[in-house]
Amino acid sequence: MRIFFTGGSGKAGHHVAPYLASQGHQVTNADLTPLGHPGVTDLRVDLTDAGQVYSAMAGTPTMADLDDPDPGASGGSAYDAVVHFAAIPAILVAPDAATFATNVLAHYNVLEAATRLGVRKVVFASSETTYGICFARGERKPLYVPVDEEHPVVPEDSYAMSKVAGEVVSRSFHARTGADVYGLRINNVIEPHEYAEKFPAFLADPSLRRRNVFAYIDVRDLGRATLRALQTDGLGFEVFNIANADTSVAVSTQEIIDTFYDGVEVRRPVSGHETLYSIDKARDLLGYVPEHSWRDVLEDPRGAA
Template identity: 75%
Template sequence: MRIFFTGGSGKAGRHVAPYLAAQGHQVTNADLVALDHPAVADLRVDLTDAGETWSALAGLATFDELDLPGQPSYDAVVHFAAVPRILLRSDSATYATNVLSTYHVLEAATRLGVPKIVFASSETTYGICFAQGERRPLYLPVDEDHPTVPEDAYAMSKVAGEATARSFQARTGTDVYGLRINNVIEPHEYAELFPAFLADPALRRRNIFAYIDARDLGQMVQRCLETDGLGYQVFNVANADLSVAATTTELRERFYEGVEVRRELGRDETFYAIDKARELLGFAPEHSWRDVLPQP
């Protein structure tokens, strides 16, 4: 597939864009900063500018395409570009940048007839991660039907992005899949970060004790590209296990007393339900911190 990938130079994108290229796709990284990966084409694009976004999506990706009899169109858009969390820019700039860029990408992609759009939403939409003070899920495991009532600018922008995506899908019938991505962990971060998480599981409370390996996120995007006909969908994206050594029972007793449990949970099963992605896409995460670190 010929893929227009926004934000390929970010923490998640710098793993996912090359992963897709390794699967045989032609990937163009639309970002303000170059990825400089030999298998991925770089194109500097300001996605908050509607004209730039449209022009980039309608244009060439590489010099090799000049030799084709006609200019090719993109088969898919993967939209990861964003201010990636709070406390990097002002709240107003975070919200405006994320909402406007998402609108421009979705508008250009659907009007240009791109048949598949995958966009990054966030775990933060559930209103727990960046809440002021203590927030607990309404029930466990947290699935895609859990209410999304965030208080912070970043999560608000992601909820707005989901509403925008659903509207463009309803208008056009294009397959548009949103990924509520949990905390992205790069392979080297297991050794750097997880010893502290194993010593003090409270450090992972705001992430609902979940995580997603950047390599498994690549697999998730590939599954979305391979699966057609689902219309508009949102999917939780996480690894299958907890990000701490404590068991589900221990965590429930310590952090979630009185929270409804809607089904039986495995000893180390994530509280951030990925059942929908497994059932509709065949998502099967392969990596775990348990493969790297000795377990207590």
């Protein structure tokens, strides 16, 4: 595929965009900051400017395509798919109003350009924060566990609000055009080097992971989830929780429930270190199978398998 990838220079994007390129896809990184990866074409684009987004998406993907006698001759997009990861990535990075306005406008511009130009597949980064737990003021417990995509989205913060708004925008563009638009509700993104840096504290004090429902997503598995979303057609508009299969702490999942979720409904049995951020839907509909775990890198202090 020729993929228009926004935010390829961010924490997740600078792993995922090169991964897609390594799988044989032609990837253009639309970002204000260049990625500088030899397998990815950088294109400086302000996504809050609708004209720039439309022009960039309608343009020639790479210099190599100048030799193509008929690129984009149909008058549509030069791209087969759009992956939209760009955003102000959290609260406290910019003023709340700027976070909301920037993220929602950029999302709208990308979806409008893609669908008007005839792109039939858009995969976008939504967030675990949509469930209202991560950036809540004070502790918020889920209404039930495992948390699946049917759990209400009840955000209190500007970032999560922008992600919920992005999902609404995406559903609307699917309704208008029939394009496949898939949202990935991405859990806490972990790069490989962060296991040694961050996880010893999590293993010593599981309470540090309450905001993330004790879950995480290895950025390499996020790349695989994104690829599976690009390869899966015909689902219309859908959202998917994306996490690793296990928890980010040493205690068992049942111990998490007993210690931190007293009174919270448990909707199905859990075992071992199974994640409480359910990835069943992504497994079933996308064929997503995560491969990585912090347990491959660090010794479990409890000696558990």
